[in-house]
Every structure is written in C-alpha cells, then in structure tokens.
Amino acid sequence: MDMKKRIHLELRNRTPSDVKELVLDNCRSNEGKIEGLTDEFEELEFLSTINVGLTSVANLPKLNKLKKLELSDNRISGGLEVLSEKCPSLTHLNLSGNKIKDLSTIDPLKKLESLKSLDLFNCEVTNLNDYRDNVFKLLPQLTYLDGYDKEDKEAPDSDAEGYAEGLDDEDDEDEDGAEEDYDEDVAPGEEDDDDEDVEEEEDEEGGEEEEEDLSGEEEEEDDLNEGEEEEDDLGELYEERGQKRKRDPEDEDDDDDEDD
Numbered sequence: 001m002d003m004k005k006r007i008h009l010e011l012r013n014r015t016p017s018d019v020k021e022l023v024l025d026n027c028r029s030n031e032g033k034i035e036g037l038t039d040e041f042e043e044l045e046f047l048s049t050i051n052v053g054l055t056s057v058a059n060l061p062k063l064n065k066l067k068k069l070e071l072s073d074n075r076i077s078g079g080l081e082v083l084s085e086k087c088p089s090l091t092h093l094n095l096s097g098n099k100i101k102d103l104s105t106i107d108p109l110k111k112l113e114s115l116k117s118l119d120l121f122n123c124e125v126t127n128l129n130d131y132r133d134n135v136f137k138l139l140p141q142l143t144y145l146d147g148y149d150k151e152d153k154e155a156p157d158s159d160a161e162g163y164a165e166g167l168d169d170e171d172d173e174d175e176d177g178a179e180e181d182y183d184e185d186v187a188p189g190e191e192d193d194d195d196e197d198v199e200e201e202e203d204e205e206g207g208e209e210e211e212e213d214l215s216g217e218e219e220e221e222d223d224l225n226e227g228e229e230e231e232d233d234l235g236e237l238y239e240e241r242g243q244k245r246k247r248d249p250e251d252e253d254d255d256d257d258e259d260d
Contacts, residue, residue, distance in 0.1 A: 002028050003052065004036035016040035025050040025070075032075065034059040049074070060086045072119070073097040077105070084111035096121035096146075103128070103138055110139055117144040117155065 001009075006027040011019065020043055029035065032055030037047075039061045047063070048070035055075045066087045077099035083090060091114050100106065100123040109115060118139065120126055126146070128134070135145050144155040 002030060003034065007036040017042055019044055021046040023048045024052060027052050029053045032056060037061050039063075057086075058082055063087050065089055067114075068092040070094045071098065075099055077101070080106065081108035081111075084108060088112070089114055091115060092117045094119040096123065098123055100125045103134060106135070107138060110141075113141055115139065115141055118142055119146055121146050 003024060006024050007022070010022055010024070016038065017040060019041055022037075022041065022044060025048055029049075029052045032053055034049065034054065034057065037060070041061065041063060043065060044063050045065050046068045047066060050070050051073040053074065054071065055077070056079050057071065057076065058079055060082060063086060067089055069083075069087060069090055069092070072094045073096070075098065076095065083093070090112050093109070093112070093115060095106075096119045100120060102125055105125070106118070106120070109118065118135070120135075125131065132145055132150075136142060136150055143149055147155050149155065
C-alpha cells in the first residue's frame, strides 16, 4: 500500500486538522520521499514512518506542533537540516537503522532547541570513537541518546509508565469497590458473633416453645387422669347402690318371716 492511500485510510473520515497521531509504518513511499502529508495536519504531534523506504525528509510539510518523529529502519543518509525548519517543536527523534555515518550528518539537529531524545542505534555513526561523548557535546540540549543519559541511566519508558498507571487505577477501583461492600460499623469477626447470637436466641425460643408444648401435654394428661378417677368413683358408687338394692328385698323377706 502506498503512503497516500495509507494516509487516506488512517484519516477514517476525519479532517487532517483533527489528527494528532499518524502511523504509516510499513507502507511504500514513492521514490523514497514523503507524500500525501500536507500542512493541513496542523495539530499533528506524533508521526511514525518506520520501514517505508525513505531516503529523504525533504518533502516533510510544516508541522509546528510535531513532538515525536519516528524515522527508523529507512535509508536516510542526510538532509536533516529541514527538521528544524519544518518541526521546530520536536522533542523526540528516532533515526535508528538509517545510513548515518558521521557526526556532521546530525550537526543540523543542534537547531532543534527542544530536542531531548535522539536515537541512532544501529547506525554506522555509533561505531566512532567516543561516540556518545561527542554527540552530547555536539547537541547539549539532549538528555537521552539511544535510550540513556550521560551517566548511562536508562530513560523511562513512557508507554510502560502509562500502562503501569492504568493498572494502578484499576487496583484503586477494585479497592474502592471492596470498601463500598465493607461495613465500617462492623469490625471483622463481629458479623459471625451476631450470627451466633441470633442462632442462640432462636434455639432458646425453640426450647421455650417445646417446654410450653410439654407442659400443655402434661396438663391434658392430668385432666384425663382426673376424668378417669371420677369415672372410677362413680362406677364404685353405682355398684354399691346396686348391691344395696339387691340386698333390700331379702332383708324385707327376712322381716316378714320374723313377723310371722
């Protein structure tokens, strides 16, 4: 895919002035030059043209707000003086994997006063004696060269930092969610105690109900026993009366005989 078509696809129905980041990696440049990129991309802050076959940046439009420019794995060997004119706000420039052989090629970069990071990894210029010291002298505004400062301290990875911050935010959200579910008025362990108290109260109530039921059954049994005793007493009374009635006629006969 050529660079013009790739730019058209990257726009995605947006106007060039709406674009802040543009990635054109691995597309094909015509005759080793940038094409399809115009001054209309006035808000562009990040441009990546990795491995597109560039031999020159002469066709780069005026991009006053561009801060990061990726030009690695191309065939650029010079012509960097246009960068200070076209991209005056540039802070990060990656030229690794290009055809830069000597310090004179990067000398024009001293006009980029905001340039803080320069990458020349895998360029022939890195094989020169005292390469790092000489580059820092040539470009005193630099903080990092090939990812390290003058004291060989590694530059922070902005992408990794952003990713780590995203993880920290997720952890904070999880902690906030956990705090919402946590009842501040109840200390750890108290909930279990409350549950045990409820169970004990239920057991006590159940025990009381059983006692009441038992007492009711005992009362019913007592009533039944009393009724049975009363029936027995009545039965004995009826038997005595019956016996008396049976004896009374005999007694009367005996009386009659005595009278005779």
